[in-house]
Structure formats: structure tokens, C-alpha cells
Amino acid sequence: MTDQHDVTQKSIRIKIRGLTKAFGKKVVLNGLDLDVHEGESLVVIGGSGTGKSVLLKCVLGLLKPDSGSIQINGQEIVGLNGNTMENVRRKFGMLFQYAALFDSLTIWENVAFGLMQAHGMPKDEAYKIAIEKLSQVGLGERFATKNPAELSSGMKKRVGLARAIATSPDTLFFDEPTTGLDPVMGDVIDRLIVQSVQELGATGLTITHDMDSAKRISDRIAMLYDGKIAWVGPTADIETTDNPYVHQFINGLLEGPIKISLTNSDRAAV
Numbered sequence: 118m119t120d121q122h123d124v125t126q127k128s129i130r131i132k133i134r135g136l137t138k139a140f141g142k143k144v145v146l147n148g149l150d151l152d153v154h155e156g157e158s159l160v161v162i163g164g165s166g167t168g169k170s171v172l173l174k175c176v177l178g179l180l181k182p183d184s185g186s187i188q189i190n191g192q193e194i195v196g197l198n199g200n201t202m203e204n205v206r207r208k209f210g211m212l213f214q215y216a217a218l219f220d221s222l223t224i225w226e227n228v229a230f231g232l233m234q235a236h237g238m239p240k241d242e243a244y245k246i247a248i249e250k251l252s253q254v255g256l257g258e259r260f261a262t263k264n265p266a267e268l269s270s271g272m273k274k275r276v277g278l279a280r281a282i283a284t285s286p287d288t289l290f291f292d293e294p295t296t297g298l299d300p301v302m303g304d305v306i307d308r309l310i311v312q313s314v315q316e317l318g319a320t321g322l323t324i325t326h327d328m329d330s331a332k333r334i335s336d337r338i339a340m341l342y343d344g345k346i347a348w349v350g351p352t353a354d355i356e357t358t359d360n361p362y363v364h365q366f367i368n369g370l371l372e373g374p375i376k377i378s379l380t381n382s383d384r385a386a387v
Contacts, residue, residue, distance in 0.1 A: 127154040129188075130288060130320040131176060136185035137344075138171055145171045146182070147344030158314055158321035160331040160352075163341035164366065164375070169324035172341065173292060176322070177209070178202045189288070207235055210286035210319070212310075214293040216277035218265040224251070225261035228279045236284060250279040253316075254309050271302035275309065282313050289314060291323035295330045307333040328367055340366065342375060 131153035138146040145168040153159045163169050174180040176187055178194055187194050194205055218227045228250055229243035238246075248258050254275040265273060274294070281289060294310060295303035307330050314321045314334075325331050331338055332352055339349035340363050347362040355363060365373030 127156055129153070130155045130190060131322065132186070132188040133176070134186045136172070136175060136187065137183045138168075138175060138180065139183055144344055146175070146185075149185070149341075149345050151339060151346055151349070153320060153322050155320055156318060157336045158311070158323070158334055159337045159339060160323040160325060160335040161339045161341055162326060162328065162331050162366065163324075164326060167341050168344060169326075169341055170292070173290060173322070173324050177211070177290065178206065203235070207284070208287050210281035210284060210289045212274070212277050212281045212289070212291045212294055214296050216265075216270075216273040218273055218276060218280075220265055223262050223264060224256075224268070224276055227265065227276055228283050230280060231284045246283055247279070250283045251276070253282070253313070254279045255305075270297050271299075271305065274298065274302075274306050278306070278309055278313060282317060285317060286319060287317075288320045288322070289317070291321065291325075291334075293325050293327070294323065294334075295325065295327050300329075303327070303330060304333070310334050342366075 129152045133149060133151040136146050136149040137144070149172065161169055161172065171180060175182050178197060182195055185195065189205060192205065194202065197205065219230065222230065225244055225247040228247035229238075232238040232243040232246060233240065248261060251257065251260060256272065256275055256279070260268075260272075265276070268276065291310060294306055298306060310321070311334055321334070323331070323334060332355070335352045337349060338352050338355050340347045342362050348358060348360040350358065355367060358364070361374050364370070365375050371377060
């Protein structure tokens with residue numbers, strides 16, 4: 118991963134300023150500012166319902182913010198749509214929370230989907246790259262013609278990662294990459310994420326509430342609370358910071374500035 122102390126010397130890949138998003142009366146993002154530097158792996162942590170998924174969807178252009186700015190490689194993406202936004206997304210790779218494989222496609226076709234659909238690559242060439250990427254995540258050619266239903270959750274996640282890196286993107290997004298995995302497989306996926314980001318020289322942005330995973334894959338960590346970034350800093354500093362929000366969250370404490378609801382009635386899928 119990139120040197121945590123040199124990150125400020127690098128250019129900004131993703132620049133977010135004053136980002137707001139509400140659903141009815143529920144304000145999810147409230148003037149959020151965040152920078153993700155070129156070549157770094159930044160992880161956004163926070164509890165369920167704090168807006169991590171909404172933040173990611175706004176950056177991906179899947180949700181339109183109510184106000185604010187999101188620049189990627191210096192290009193403003195808020196308000197982009199159609200082919201213009203698709204051209205931006207062609208430089209992205211995405212590992213979804215539950216892999217999100219297409220059940221009707223074989224494993225290699227899943228991995229090669231972006232190569233053929235978005236980049237128009239011929240089938241035989243896409244197949245070769247798919248096999249190469251499957252090998253990089255610890256799966257061989259013997260898995261190529263299997264169906265997703267034949268794989269375990271950990272294997273599906275590896276296929277999802279192979280698909281994410283198949284197009285050699287400059288920016289990789291990871292949505293709760295260890296959700297649904299046992300600790301051993303979670304560690305495997307985290308190591309593969311680190312390896313993949315390093316080999317591509319890509320920038321990584323991850324959302325998770327798994328602190329063990331966050332510390333393994335990140336150069337920096339940002340904590341989202343009450344619609345804003347409550348703290349951001351090098352991963353090595355998260356255990357010693359005196360920030361009360363971080364202290365309460367990483368130690369799983371009931372007492373502190375984070376207000377904990379004992380019901381789910383006021384939580385949205387954010």
C-alpha cells in the first residue's frame with residue numbers, strides 16, 4: 118500500500134465537498150467532505166444506517182446528491198448521466214457486498230462481463246483475461262465453466278474480485294467485502310484486495326463496519342457519523358486517537374457521543 122505519511126503529496130483521485138443527501142425528512146449525508154488520494158486505500162467505517170452505502174452510491178453515480186460536489190480525476194460527476202457517466206465508470210472496478218454474480222452466466226463470463234459489454238472485447242480474448250484474473254484470486258481454469266450456484270460464498274467473493282480487476286481499473290470500490298464470510302476467508306479476501314490494489318497501482322475506496330478488515334486493507338481510515346466525517350487519519354493512528362467517536366466505535370462501547378438506538382424503526386437501508 119502507499120506510504121501513509123506521503124499521502125498528502127499525492128494528487129487527489131476523489132474529491133468530495135459539501136455532499137448532502139436526504140430521503141424525506143431523514144438527512145443521511147450532511148455536508149460531507151472527503152479526499153481519496155491517488156494510489157491509496159481509504160476505508161470508510163461507521164455503524165449500520167450511518168450512510169456509508171449512500172456515500173458509495175453517490176460516488177458511483179447511482180444516486181444523485183441533493184447538493185455538493187464529487188470530482189473524480191478532476192472531473193465533476195454530479196449531474197452526469199447516460200454515456201458520459203458510463204465513460205467515467207469504465208475506469209472503475211467494483212466488488213459488491215454479496216459478489217452480485219449473474220446466475221445465468223458461467224464463472225468466466227461473469228469475470229469477462231465488463232470486458233465484453235463495456236469495452237467490446239472479442240470473446241476469445243476476454244476468456245484469456247478472465248482465466249488470468251481467476252488465477253490471481255486463487256481459482257484456476259477448472260472453475261471457468263461452473264455456475265455461481267456451484268461455488269461457496271468465499272469463492273463467489275473471489276470471482277467478484279476477479280471481475281472487479283479484469284478491466285485494469287484505476288479506481289476500485291469495495292462494499293463490505295468481508296460480509297457473510299468466516300474470519301479465515303475474510304482474511305483471505307482482504308489479502309487479495311491488498312494484492313490487487315498494489316498490482317494495479319489503483320486507488321481503493323472501501324466501506325465497512327468490520328474493523329479487523331478495515332485495518333488490514335487501509336492506508337487511511339475515515340469515520341462517518343451523523344452525515345459527516347467525524348475523523349480521518351492514518352490507519353496506525355486509529356487505536357491511539359483521542360477522538361471520542363472513534364474510541365466508542367472501535368471499542369464497541371454503549372457510552373459515548375454516538376447515540377445508539379435499540380430499535381430499527383428509524384433506520385434506513387443506508
